[in-house]
Amino acid sequence: MKLLVTGLTGKVGSNFLPEFLTTEKFSGWSLRAVCNNRIIDHAAVEIVRGSLSDTDAVHAAMDGVTHVLHMAAVKESPDLAIDVGVKGMFNLLEAFRTSKTARQFVLIGGDCSVGHIFHRYDAPITEKSARRAYPGCYALTKVIEEVMLEQYRIQYGINACCLRAPWIMEKDDFKHVLSFRDQFGGPAWREFLAEEEIDRLAAAGAVPLLRDVTGASLKRNFIHVSDLVSAILLALDNPAANSDLFNVAMDIPVDYACVATQLSASHGLPVVTIPTPYHSNWLDNTKARMLLGWRPAVDLKRLIERAWSYVRAPDDPRLVWYPG
Template sequence: MKLLVTGITGKVGTNFLPEFLANEKFSGWSLRALCNNRVIDHATIEIVRGSLSDEHTVRAALDGVTHVLHMAAVKESPHLAIDVGVKGIFNLLEAFRTSKEARQFILIGGDCSVGHIFHPYDAPITESSPRRAYPGCYALTKVIEEVMLEQYRIQYGINACCLRAPWIMEKDDFRYVLSFRDQFGGPAWSEFLTDEAIARHAEAGAIPLLRDARGAPLKRNFIHVSDLVSAILLTLGNPAADGELFNVGMDVPVDYACVAAQLSASHGVPVVEISTPFHSNWLDNTKARMLLGWRPTVDLKLLIQRAWAYARAPDDPRLVWYPG
């Protein structure tokens, strides 16, 4: 078996690689990475260098490949969105469907395809809920990816599935999600607070308690990268994944009131309430738990513990490849 990975130098890819190599299930598999701007240096990985938008590069990368794990993505970069998010997956799927060796195609999607906190849903978001992208090119391309994958299954009967993940956390990410000083992701505090208020909260070491459009504590979906990696490993070569879309997130969404209560009790931090126009949603992971036998292991308590206990070494700088 030969696995082609795109996006191997990113957050998920760098966590996936050691787990894949250590897993006896995949002993004897070979690994190839399609890299463009950043290249991984690893003795066991064959590298193909080039852009996903180039048909010839992609076909060369698929040569002899049995399984594809497509994780490459760009955020709010309109000049790259079509190349990566549209042409990229089209080229991969075209090469995959015409290959005699190809067996399984896995796409890592995102809950931006269902609008995460931007659109209201009357019930938990399942795999049959309507897709509702929020403004911006990134969410649009994630919807296009899901739909294109779905249509290739219908048109050509390929073995393909999508793991739809919410906001992916590792190391001390979650601590920076709640920071007024060095914020990671959004919503940007400047949308709700003055510069003076942000500076005051940063100096106090405060954390936000976001409230949704109804005034209730906001509930937003997250997943720890280790749980996403475990879902990928369970999906690779698994017949139960054939043709399926799976939501893979924490069992319950993160409740900002619970976050505030835990951190106030454990670290004595002050809490700042912030009203927002956003919506509390629940990404239902029942299907992945039932068909894949997958269980997320990092809950809110552990997410907080890991983020606040993480200490960076000098050779482990905080790098944010894209803002969220």
Template sequence: MRLLVTGITGKVGSNFLPAFLKAEKFAGWSIRAICNNRIIDHPGVEVVRASLSDAAAMRAAMDGVTHVLHMAAVKETPALAMDVGVKGMFNLLEAFRATAGTRQFVLLSGDCTVGHAFQHYDAPITEAAPRRAYPGCYALTKVLEEVMLEQYGIQYGTNGCCLRAPWIVEKDDFRYALSFVDQFGGPAWSQLLSTQDVERHARSASVPLLHDARGVPLRRNFIHVDDLVGAILAALDNPAAAGQLFNIAMDEPVDYGQVAQYLRDTRSLPTAEISTPFHSNWLDNAKARLLLGWKPQVDLQDLVDRAWDYVRAPDDPRIIWYPG
């Protein structure tokens, strides 16, 4: 078996590779990575230096491949987002279906396709919910990727599997997502607060307690990268994943009220209550639990403790793979 991977140098890819190489299930598999701007140097990985927008290069890279894991993504840079999310996806799928012996195409998508906090849902969001992206080219490309994968299954019988993840965090990401000093991700405090309020909360080391459009603590979906990697490994070469879309999220969305209370109780951190126009949503992971036998290991308290207890070594700088 040969696995072709895109996005191997990113947050998910850099965690996926050691887990894949260690997994007994994939002993004897070889791995090939398509890299463009960032290159990996690993004895267990064959590197193809190419852009996903190069159709001929994708056909060549697919030679001898049985499985594809497409994780590469670009945020709000329209030209690059189209190259990766539209041209790249099309080129990979075309090469995949034209190559003898290919078995499975796995796409890593995101809850931007259902609008996460920007869209209102009356019930938990299942895989049957309509796609309702929020504004921006990133969410649009993810919708198009999901639809392309789905349609290739209908048109050509391609065996595709889509894993739809919310905000992916590792190490101390979650701590910085709640920071008024060096914020990681969004919403940007400048969109919700005055400069004076941001500075005041930063001085007091306050924890933001976001309220949703109804005025109650916001609930937003997250997934720890370890749990997402576990889901990818569970889906790869799994007959139960054939033609399926799975929500890969924590069992419950993160409740900002519970986070604030937990940090008050355990670390004596004050709370800054903030009104937002966002909606609380619940990404239902029941299908993945049932069909893949997967379940997340990181709950809310573990998510917080991991982020606050993490101590960076001098050779472990914070890397922002992309904002949010």
């Protein structure tokens, strides 16, 4: 078996590689990675240089490949997002469907295809819920990827599945999600607070308790990178994953009120309430639990504990994997 991976140098890829190489199920498999801007140097990985938008490079990379894991993504950089999310996806699928060796295509999708906190859903978001991208090219490309994969299954009968993940956390990411000083991701505090107030809250080490459009505490979906990696390993070469879409997220969404309560109790941090126009949603992972036998191991308590106990070594700088 030969696995072709895109995005191997990113957050998920760098966590996936050591787990894949030490999992008995994949002993004897070979690994090839398509790399463009960042290159991985590992004896177990064959590198193919080139852009996913380059048809010839993608077809060359597919030579002899049995399985594809497509994780490469670009945030709010329109030209690159189209190259990876549209041209790249099309090139990969075309090379896959015309290959004599290809057996399974696995896509890592995102809950931006269902708008995560930007759109209201009156019930838990399942794999049957309507796709509703929020503004921006990244969410649009994630919808296009899901639809393109679905249509290739319909048009050509290929074996392909999508693992739809929410915001992916590792190391001290979650601590920085809640930070007023060195924030990771959104929402941008300046949309709700004056700069002087942000500085004051940062100095106090305050924790934001976000409220949704109804005034209730905001509930948003997350997943720890280790749980996403475990879902990928389960889906690869698994007949139960054939031609399907799976939500993979924590069992229940993160409740910002519970976060505030836990951090106030465990670290004595002050709490500030911030009203927002966002919607609380629940990404239902029942299908992945039932069909794949997947279980997320990191709940809210562990997510907080891991983020606050993580100590960075001098050779472990904090990285922002993509803009936006």
